[in-house]
Amino acid sequence: MTKRNKYLLIGLSAFFVAVIAVKGFLSIHHLPKDSNEMLTFAQLQEKEGTDLKDLGTWQIETILFTGESKAVLTSNGKELTFPIEVTNEEKNEITLPTIRYTLTNLRISQRVGLAQKDKQYFMYTPSDS
Structure with missing residues (x-):
């Protein structure tokens, strides 16, 4: 050579x-600079465009840590399931890696706002929290 x-x-x-x-x-x-601070829906629209579909407020109803680890979120009788990553075992805190702008310290019963663009989900601070 x-x-x-x-x-x-x-x-x-x-x-x-x-x-x-x-x-x-x-x-x-x-992710926001501090991934424990969520954007508002308006801030999310500024970053991702106005074609985001606001899915409203969802609650983390169930977290399954064994087998296929996942979180079940519910809103008005609807249900969405997402894979999880455990971020703090002692506090049972998780993150939802397939959702953009997700927090790293989510817990069961927490309420979050969800938006969607194409097949991608986004998390934001719900206005009713």
Whole structure:
């Protein structure tokens, strides 16, 4: 391998590492600075666009920690289920990693606002809390 080819290979490798690092940063950058503070629906619309569908206030009704770990949220007889990640075992705190702008310290019976755009869900501070 010539010296030129080595430099080319190193340069391309550095470029791909940089691209992957930027993508990783952008994928986690969607959370508020303090992921224990939620946005209002108006702030969420500013960030994500006015085509968000407001699903209203939902309550974390059930959290299943064994088997397929999930949280069941309910609102006016409707039910949504999301996978969970445990963030504090002692306090039974969770996060919902598939929902954007989610808190990291959610607990059972907590009320949150949900919005949807396409197939993506978003969390916000409900106006009635």
